[in-house]
Amino acid sequence: MAKRRERDDTDRRKKQEKMLVYVEMIFFFSAFLLLTLKEGWDWTGFLLAVLIPVIIYVTTVWLAGWLRADKLLMAIVNFLCALGVLMLHTTDRIAGFSRGIQQLGHYGLGLVVMFCCILFVRIIRRWKWPVRILLALSVILIILPVLIGKEINGAQNWIFIGGFSLQPSEIVKVSLGIILSYYMSERRFWTWFVFLAICMGALMLQRDLGTALVYFTASLILFYAHSGNVLLTLAGLAGASGAAVFGYHAFRHVQNRVAAWKNPWSDYHNTGYQLAQTLIAIASAGLTGVGLGLGSPCDIPYYFTDFIFAIICEQFGLLFGIFTMVLYAIIILRGMSIAIHTRYSFYGLLAMAVTALLGMQTFIIIGGVLKLIPLTGITLPFVSYGGTSMLSCMALIGLLQGVSSINQDEMKYDSQISCAEEAQPAV
Amino acid sequence: MRQKRQRFRIMAALLIALLAVAGAYGVYTVSTYSSRWFGNTGNTRYQEARSTVIPGDVLDRNGVVLASSDESGKRIYNDDWYVRCAMVHITGDPDRNIPNAVDSFQASYLLGFQTSLRERIGTLLSGDRRRGDNVILTVDAQLQTRIAEAFASGEDTRGRPGAVVVMNYRTGEIITLLSIPNFDPMGDLAEIAQRPNSPFWNRAVRSVQAPGSTFKIITSAAVLQYMPGAANAEFDCTTGATQVDDQIIPDYGNGHHGMVSLADAFRVSCNNAFAQASVRLGSKYLRRTAEDFGFNDNFLFRDLVVENSSFPVDIATNGELAWSGIGQGRLLVTPLHMCMVASAIANEGVMMEPRLLLGVTGPTGIQRQGFTAKEYRTACEPQYAARIESFMKDVVARGTGRSAAVEGLSIAGKTGSAESSINNNKVTHAWFVGYIDEPEYPYAVCVFVENGGTGGAVAAPLAKQIFAWLTEK
Numbered sequence: 001m002a003k004r005r006e007r008d009d010t011d012r013r014k015k016q017e018k019m020l021v022y023v024e025m026i027f028f029f030s031a032f033l034l035l036t037l038k039e040g041w042d043w044t045g046f047l048l049a050v051l052i053p054v055i056i057y058v059t060t061v062w063l064a065g066w067l068r069a070d071k072l073l074m075a076i077v078n079f080l081c082a083l084g085v086l087m088l089h090t091t092d093r094i095a096g097f098s099r100g101i102q103q104l105g106h107y108g109l110g111l112v113v114m115f116c117c118i119l120f121v122r123i124i125r126r127w128k129w130p131v132r133i134l135l136a137l138s139v140i141l142i143i144l145p146v147l148i149g150k151e152i153n154g155a156q157n158w159i160f161i162g163g164f165s166l167q168p169s170e171i172v173k174v175s176l177g178i179i180l181s182y183y184m185s186e187r188r189f190w191t192w193f194v195f196l197a198i199c200m201g202a203l204m205l206q207r208d209l210g211t212a213l214v215y216f217t218a219s220l221i222l223f224y225a226h227s228g229n230v231l232l233t234l235a236g237l238a239g240a241s242g243a244a245v246f247g248y249h250a251f252r253h254v255q256n257r258v259a260a261w262k263n264p265w266s267d268y269h270n271t272g273y274q275l276a277q278t279l280i281a282i283a284s285a286g287l288t289g290v291g292l293g294l295g296s297p298c299d300i301p302y303y304f305t306d307f308i309f310a311i312i313c314e315q316f317g318l319l320f321g322i323f324t325m326v327l328y329a330i331i332i333l334r335g336m337s338i339a340i341h342t343r344y345s346f347y348g349l350l351a352m353a354v355t356a357l358l359g360m361q362t363f364i365i366i367g368g369v370l371k372l373i374p375l376t377g378i379t380l381p382f383v384s385y386g387g388t389s390m391l392s393c394m395a396l397i398g399l400l401q402g403v404s405s406i407n408q409d410e411m412k413y414d415s416q417i418s419c420a421e422e423a424q425p426a427v
Numbered sequence: 428m429r430q431k432r433q434r435f436r437i438m439a440a441l442l443i444a445l446l447a448v449a450g451a452y453g454v455y456t457v458s459t460y461s462s463r464w465f466g467n468t469g470n471t472r473y474q475e476a477r478s479t480v481i482p483g484d485v486l487d488r489n490g491v492v493l494a495s496s497d498e499s500g501k502r503i504y505n506d507d508w509y510v511r512c513a514m515v516h517i518t519g520d521p522d523r524n525i526p527n528a529v530d531s532f533q534a535s536y537l538l539g540f541q542t543s544l545r546e547r548i549g550t551l552l553s554g555d556r557r558r559g560d561n562v563i564l565t566v567d568a569q570l571q572t573r574i575a576e577a578f579a580s581g582e583d584t585r586g587r588p589g590a591v592v593v594m595n596y597r598t599g600e601i602i603t604l605l606s607i608p609n610f611d612p613m614g615d616l617a618e619i620a621q622r623p624n625s626p627f628w629n630r631a632v633r634s635v636q637a638p639g640s641t642f643k644i645i646t647s648a649a650v651l652q653y654m655p656g657a658a659n660a661e662f663d664c665t666t667g668a669t670q671v672d673d674q675i676i677p678d679y680g681n682g683h684h685g686m687v688s689l690a691d692a693f694r695v696s697c698n699n700a701f702a703q704a705s706v707r708l709g710s711k712y713l714r715r716t717a718e719d720f721g722f723n724d725n726f727l728f729r730d731l732v733v734e735n736s737s738f739p740v741d742i743a744t745n746g747e748l749a750w751s752g753i754g755q756g757r758l759l760v761t762p763l764h765m766c767m768v769a770s771a772i773a774n775e776g777v778m779m780e781p782r783l784l785l786g787v788t789g790p791t792g793i794q795r796q797g798f799t800a801k802e803y804r805t806a807c808e809p810q811y812a813a814r815i816e817s818f819m820k821d822v823v824a825r826g827t828g829r830s831a832a833v834e835g836l837s838i839a840g841k842t843g844s845a846e847s848s849i850n851n852n853k854v855t856h857a858w859f860v861g862y863i864d865e866p867e868y869p870y871a872v873c874v875f876v877e878n879g880g881t882g883g884a885v886a887a888p889l890a891k892q893i894f895a896w897l898t899e900k
Contacts, residue, residue: 221441225434268469276469283457283464284472284540296471318457322450329443336439340432352435359442363449370453 017071021060024075025053028082035090035293044101048089051104052082059111067118068408069401073334076327077114077397080382081107081390083324087311088304088385090293099304099385106387110394117395121402127346131182135195138175141168142202149206157208169203169211170392177357177396180219181349184226209247209254210376213364216240218356225352261374274301278369281314282321289317304385306377309369328362328381331355338404341411347403354400358393459727465540466532468523473531476538483537483559485518485529487568488600488785494518494530500556502530504612510568512609513575516629517566517783520612524620524627527732529562529783536560536787536795546789558790565600565785570896577892578607583857583885588624589876590631590762593893596770596862597869598800599779601731602897604763606630632733635759636875639845640679640696640827640882641858642754644768644815647693649716650704651811661686662700669699674746676702676753679844679881693818694826696842698753705752710742713752720768720806721778722760728803730783736760755846766873769860771806772815773839773871778803816864823861831887833894837864840890842882854878859886863894870897 036045056078064074089100149156183192203212224233256271264272277300297303297311313321335355342348368375379389485494504511519528539559578584593603608626610619650657664684668677678698692700722738739757750756771778780803787795819839822828828840840861857879862871879885
């Protein structure tokens with residue numbers, strides 16, 4: 001009886017997951033088609049209208065099923081990535097770029113990276129050497145921009161290699177999750193602490209304060225979740241606050257950011273311009289938005305990366321913006337749920353590290369765009385334009401999905417054993 | 428392990444709580460500030476919408492069209508030059524030189540951002556160019572034009588900058604919001620920008636000045652509330668000047684009033700008495716009462732952007748406290764806010780939110796909802812308001828405000844002569860605030876004349892004319 005109910009439950013759940021995927025597919029198909037029809041026929045738009053639903057279906061229903069990954073998580077990540085492509089595609093028509101189609105490439109590559117990470121987590125059983133190699137590579141990578149980096153928008157966090165540009169701090173974010181959770185589970189405090197200190201120092205030198213904030217807050221969350229040491233956590237928080245005050249007094253650009261946050265209208269034409277335009281855009285939209293493909297998104301500098309949340313709010317309204325935030329909240333909830341169901345300390349911490357990194361990054365940028373906290377230029381996970389950012393977020397989700405699939409394996413193994421025990425005649 | 432799982436849950440809850448705070452903050456700011464942000468001159472959506480939507484009309488409370496649009500969507504204003512000039516700070520000008528005028532601040536209505544989907548589909552099917560909503564204001568253009576004329580031609584007010592506010596103290600509806608100098612919105616705006624006294628500046632809501640003796644309304648409220656036995660207290664004005672610490676506070680024109688009660692002091696506007704009373708009160712209570720009347724508050728009215736008024740929060744010496752009690756020192760207030768102070772006394776201590784929007788009609792005639800009177804704050808208890816009202820009636824009957832008296836009407840008022848310095852020259856700004864205490868004419872008036880002289884001689888006579896016009900219909 002119990003077994004039958006269980007099967008009914010799984011059937012219903014599968015049905016619901018399928019429904020979710022269909023709704024998503026219809027949403028994006030109609031959205032891209034609408035844009036295509038609105039301003040004359042355009043093959044790019046039509047291609048996206050067909051391709052995106054296909055990608056969503058294939059990855060969520062087939063690949064996630066095959067790899068025993070979490071389908072809900074997969075569906076949400078797909079939605080956010082496709083939303084990013086959609087928003088970039090709408091602004092392309094105004095600004096005359098082809099960022100939408102480029103982002104589709106990033107999205108596809110990101111999916112590949114994500115499945116590689118799932119396999120990586122599933123295949124590797126002994127983590128000692130892989131983590132050591134990762135540690136060495138990460139230290140080099142994070143220091144590299146200090147030496148040969150190029151300054152963009154006040155932060156020296158880009159490097160250019162043979163025509164390619166990349167942001168090492170984004171890549172190191174992934175290894176940070178692995179390194180922290182591995183050494184924490186091994187109870188080797190100083191190893192991860194020194195690594196984190198190096199990262200923070202390098203990021204400060206690069207003046208990449210947003211990323212530094214993400215690294216630090218996520219590490220603090222992970223440290224507390226692992227150790228439960230309130231005293232040290234508070235000490236870390238106090239140290240960070242002290243560093244923030246010092247940073248405020250030491251750096252001119254931090255003062256500008258804070259001033260722009262306090263009152264973006266007072267220095268409207270310079271430091272406040274970005275935030276003022278963002279607020280105007282959000283205010284113009286109200287709760288339900290001005291409509292897909294309408295509005296003036298390109299008034300906001302960096303609308304395609306840091307401020308893409310403002311574009312979403314402008315076109316779809318603040319309610320949809322909150323809906324997007326709910327999706328991130330679901331990612332956090334799933335991440336926690338996966339972390340709780342792990343058997344090994346390392347996997348639990350890994351899942352939690354991914355959750356904390358993605359959650360903090362989302363909060364810091366959305367809070368900045370909505371003028372809740374001072375703005376620090378980081379990307380909105382999965383949605384913002386950018387290859388490195390997309391790949392690192394997808395890799396993080398891949399790690400989480402890998403842990404999830406290991407959980408699934410073990411649950412299946414357990415139920416097989418219990419079935420076998422049941423089948424044996426009682427002695 | 429179980430504890431660790433619990434900590435995982437706590438941390439996830441923390442992350443979600445952070446996102447929830449961000450979302451709630453977003454909803455809060457958009458619902459509070461969106462009209463202010465939308466009306467900002469940096470909003471290019473405004474220009475963009477102007478190219479596709481014909482802006483709606485702006486009408487006064489009697490249906491006089493203040494601003495409308497021709498077939499191409501170009502803004503045209505009232506035919507009468509006098510009306511155009513008088514109303515310009517309310518309607519705005521084509522180049523949006525006046526921040527937060529109705530044309531920009533109410534753009535979300537005028538440009539049809541509030542139009543429902545049904546209406547949009549309706550206009551789409553009819554094939555017409557979309558029209559925005561018509562906005563009906565609470566102002567009376569005829570009255571405002573008359574006041575502007577009187578201001579411009581009056582013996583003492585001619586050529587001086589100033590502001591006049593008339594509001595209904597029961598509902599908060601603004602009947603007149605006049606700023607002088609004004610200009611013709613259809614004139615040569617480049618030339619107008621060069622004129623002296625910044626004509627683009629809406630003084631009624633943006634010019635913050637020392638309230639002078641009109642602030643004694645608030646000092647009296649504080650004395651009545653926080654000084655027991657205030658009714659019997661006597662203040663010493665035998666010498667005509669009071670020394671507080673290193674500050675000497677003289678009376679205007681060095682008058683000598685002898686020993687005076689609060690009522691007498693209010694009637695003759697005795698600085699000595701109020702300076703002594705403020706020092707006895709202490710800065711805490713004076714500040715608290717001023718804040719009850721809206722000082723130091725961030726004004727977020729639905730229909731108007733008003734400069735915040737300030738009462739110093741860090742009064743260190745009794746000397747400064749004494750100056751503050753008579754409305755000098757670092758006190759700053761707009762004419763509109765002073766009108767609200769008088770309105771609060773008239774309305775049994777309840778200050779109404781000033782309103783400029785009487786209603787909004789969609790292009791197909793649908794009335795939009797939500798334009799109702801709203802209390803802004805309770806400024807003081809009704810019994811104190813009644814006491815101050817009797818003081819203010821005395822002022823008009825036999826005190827400094829006699830020139831505001833209109834025969835057959837019960838009028839309360841307070842004059843003010845605020846000393847200030849412009850380019851190191853001592854100047855006196857004339858103030859008068861008052862109201863008609865008749866149930867059928869619930870109007871409060873504030874007249875402010877920059878560098879005009881004394882309130883009793885300059886501002887009160889104009890107020891008298893306004894009272895007469897308000898009751899003549």
